Amino acid sequence: MKTLAIGADHAGFAYKEMLKTWLAEQGYTVRDFGTHSADSVDYPDYVHPLATAITQGEFEQGILVCGSANGVCITANKHAGIRAAIAWEPELAALARQHNNANVICLPARFVSEEAARAIVAQFLTTDFEGGRHQTRVNKINC
Secondary structure, eight states, X not given: OOEEEEEEOGGGHHHHHXXXXXXXXXXXXXXXXXXXXXXXXXXXXXXXXXXXXXXXXSOSOEEEEESSSHHHHHHHTTSTTOOEEEOSSHHHHHHHHHHHOOOEEEEETTTSOHHHHHHHHHHHHHOOOOOTHHHHHHHTTOO
């Protein structure tokens, strides 16, 4: 099975911990980029190292969690080669993979249940990029 990168801020800490356990049960190896408690932190301190590890080829995919998913998504997308997408339903995760070849999924912990978070991550991890006309579009993303 694949090794995944995972990270969160304080608002996403509990979901990150839940997802790590669940992913291990599914056979994944997970590297935790932090945070390591529910104490208030600055999310870029955890997102930048995770995104860098993906762009350097250490991981193919990552999972980020924060309250709204906006901050972690914006930060991750500052890295060339990262295509981070926010998903609050499994269908959005599927489309992000199929059409955008998203390599980081961002979850809004304050707006989805734990069950939904697992379903979103499962969809993200099991959906393939469609390529074709979508590859042309993905090629135009980087500035």
